[in-house]
Structure formats: C-alpha cells, structure tokens
Amino acid sequence: MSLYRSAVWFAKGLREYTKSGYESAAKDFVPDDLEVQVPGRAFLVTGGNSGIGKATATEIAKRGGTVHLVCRDQERAEGAKAEIIRESGNQNIFLHIVDLSDPKKIWKFAEDFKQEHKLNVLVNNAGCMVNKRELTEDRLEKNFATNTLGVYILTIALIPVLEKEHDPRVITVSSGGMLVQKLNINDLQSERTAFDGTMVYAQNKRQQVVLTEHWARAHPTIHFSSMHPGWVDTPGVQRSMPGFYSRLKDRLRSAAQGADTVLWLALTPAATAQRSGCFFQDRKPVPTHLPLARTSSSLAEEEKLMEILEELAHRFK
Structure with missing residues (x-):
C-alpha cells in the first residue's frame, strides 16, 4: 500500500467514516425512507448473530420481514435469534448454521435452501479478518475463503431463487479499506508476500466490489450493491484490530449506524432508483477509487478474477 493512499484514506476516514461523519451525512437523509413494512418478503443475512448483521436482521424483523440468519456458531446464533424475536415480536426468524469458509457446505446449504424457501434479498454481511495466514481444511487461505470465495458461491447459488421473486436485491457489506487496494489476481491466497491480515481483508473487499459490478451487468433483473458501513464498533473490529479500536473507540459508529445503509439498500424503493x-456510503453511491491512487483494474483482470472463482467454486460443488 502506498503512503499516499494510506494518508488520503485515513484523512477521509476521520472526516467521513466516524460517528460524526454519519451524523453529518444523516442531515441529508430523507426522513421517512426507512418507514416501510415488508411482510411477505424474505431476507437472508449472513453473520446475523452480532454487530451490523444482527442490527440489520433486527430492524428487518421489526418491519415484518421473514429473516434467515446464516451463522457459524450455534450457541451464539441461538442467543441472537431469541433476542431478535423478543425485540421485534416477529416469530419468522430462521437459523442456518453454515461455515462460510467451507465451499462444500455453502453449496449444500444453498441447494437445500432453494428447495424449501423463497428469497427476495441477500445480505452478504459476514466477514473474516485473520491476522496470521491460516488455511482451511480445503487448503484455502481463510480470509479469501470467507470474504471472496464464500460470498461468490453463496451469491451465484442463490441467484436462481432470487430471480423468481419481485424486486430481488443483493447487498454486500464491503469496506472503505478497499480504496487502498488495487485488484491483485496474481496472489489471491496471499502466498507470495509477507502476510498482513488487514491488507488481505482490504484486498478481499476490493474483490467484492468487482464481483458486485460484474453481477450487476450479468443479472439485470436483480439490484446489486456493495457498501461501506463506516468505522463501526463491533466485536469483529475489537478482536481483529485492537490497536485501531483502542485509538478510535470513542469515535466509532454504533452497529445501528453501520447498518443504516444496509437497511436502506435492502428495504427502500429509493435504493433501486440508483444504478445497480x-x-x-451513507445512502449515496460514491467513487470506488481515491483520486490519483492508481487502483483501477482492467476488464481483462476482472474477467480473470471471475474465471478463477468459477473454477474454484465448481471444484468444490
């Protein structure tokens, strides 16, 4: 990562990604945009047991939506489900235990889900930031397996069921950190350079933005979006970025503030008025590159990413 990108991004972050950045942006929000009810619509939220995912699931449940939580840990997921039901009064909360770093389990889950449920909105929220290079049982680097390949497989597996429904949407929770990364298709599993978990995560988040742009072109009947929730006080941030958290904890957004744009994209007619x-960021489309940062990728590089992911995904099907 260049010093220029780092400096520009951090200055931007302090101005826009913090709690005060949210409060400033919120002055321009349309007040009643989220005053919607969605009974009969089905939402799948990955990583729905804590942080942004749980805040998103709770607010959807309050508005009458059917919510499918996809989580890894049974005990924590059961606790979150009970809290969401208690807080929303909505009993239509379903739990699915899936390790999103395991391609075979994602395929199996998606095939079973399609037989039993409808789906209007997929929220790819779950993320992973492992700070030491760690391999899954399938010999995949864990951040890549979860953040990129897992999101790819879940999304392409569920596109057929989404396409059957009215107003289908896919929202992927990316990160402003992707702005410091140029798409790198030559080292997707972080084998060739010194491992930096934060930068690997940022690269995965850049990959998610590229995926979203590709899917929007390939599947025009579905509204695709990626988003940056801002710098949010979540258990994941506390665990994976302790230094960052300790320096900025008083300035971080709440989980509800981080979830605001996810909800706006998932629920409102205003969201689909924007180009797929x-x-x-904060209910507005924003540039995917910093000025003069040289992070743009070629169409050939982006197509190569899709080819690699397709090959990997079908290897585990």
Whole structure:
C-alpha cells in the first residue's frame, strides 16, 4: 500500500467514516425512507448473530420481514435469534448454521435452501479478518475463503431463487479499506508476500466490489450493491484490530449506524432508483477509487478474477 493512499484514506476516514461523519451525512437523509413494512418478503443475512448483521436482521424483523440468519456458531446464533424475536415480536426468524469458509457446505446449504424457501434479498454481511495466514481444511487461505470465495458461491447459488421473486436485491457489506487496494489476481491466497491480515481483508473487499459490478451487468433483473458501513464498533473490529479500536473507540459508529445503509439498500424503493452495481456510503453511491491512487483494474483482470472463482467454486460443488 502506498503512503499516499494510506494518508488520503485515513484523512477521509476521520472526516467521513466516524460517528460524526454519519451524523453529518444523516442531515441529508430523507426522513421517512426507512418507514416501510415488508411482510411477505424474505431476507437472508449472513453473520446475523452480532454487530451490523444482527442490527440489520433486527430492524428487518421489526418491519415484518421473514429473516434467515446464516451463522457459524450455534450457541451464539441461538442467543441472537431469541433476542431478535423478543425485540421485534416477529416469530419468522430462521437459523442456518453454515461455515462460510467451507465451499462444500455453502453449496449444500444453498441447494437445500432453494428447495424449501423463497428469497427476495441477500445480505452478504459476514466477514473474516485473520491476522496470521491460516488455511482451511480445503487448503484455502481463510480470509479469501470467507470474504471472496464464500460470498461468490453463496451469491451465484442463490441467484436462481432470487430471480423468481419481485424486486430481488443483493447487498454486500464491503469496506472503505478497499480504496487502498488495487485488484491483485496474481496472489489471491496471499502466498507470495509477507502476510498482513488487514491488507488481505482490504484486498478481499476490493474483490467484492468487482464481483458486485460484474453481477450487476450479468443479472439485470436483480439490484446489486456493495457498501461501506463506516468505522463501526463491533466485536469483529475489537478482536481483529485492537490497536485501531483502542485509538478510535470513542469515535466509532454504533452497529445501528453501520447498518443504516444496509437497511436502506435492502428495504427502500429509493435504493433501486440508483444504478445497480454501485458502491454506497451513507445512502449515496460514491467513487470506488481515491483520486490519483492508481487502483483501477482492467476488464481483462476482472474477467480473470471471475474465471478463477468459477473454477474454484465448481471444484468444490
């Protein structure tokens, strides 16, 4: 990562990604955009047991939506489900235990899900930031397996069921950290350079933005979006970025503030008035590159990423 990108990004972050950045942006929000009810619509939220995912699931449940939580840990997921039901009064909360770093289990889950449920909105929220290079049982680097390949498989597996429904949407929770990364298709599993978990995560988040743009072109009947929730106080941030958290904890957004744009993209008619494939921050589409940062990729590089992911995904089907 260049010093220029780092400096520009951090200055931007302090101005826009913090709690005060949210409060400033919120002055321009349309007040009643989220005053919607969605009974009869089905939402799948990955990583729905804590942080942004749980806040998103709870607010959807309050508005009458059917919510499918996809989580890894049974005990924590059961606790979250009970809390969401208690807080929303909505009993239509379903739990699915899936390790999103395991391609075979994702395929199996998606095939079973399609037989039993409808789906209007997929929220790819679950993320992973492992700070030491760690391999899954399938010999995949864990951040890549979860953040990129897992998101790819879950999304392409569920596109057929989404396409059957009215107003289908896919929202992927990316990160502003992707702005410091140029797409790198030559080292997707972080084998060739010194391992930096934060930068690997940022690269995965860049990959998610590229995926979103590709899917928007390939599947015009579905509204695709990626988004940056801002710098949010979540258990994941506390665990994976302790230094960052300790320096900025008083300035971080709440989980509810982080979930605001996810909800806006998932629920409102205003969201689908925006072009499919955009990257959003605080309810607005924003650029996917910093000025003069040289992070743009070629169409050939992006197509190569899709080829690699397709090959990997079907290897585990």
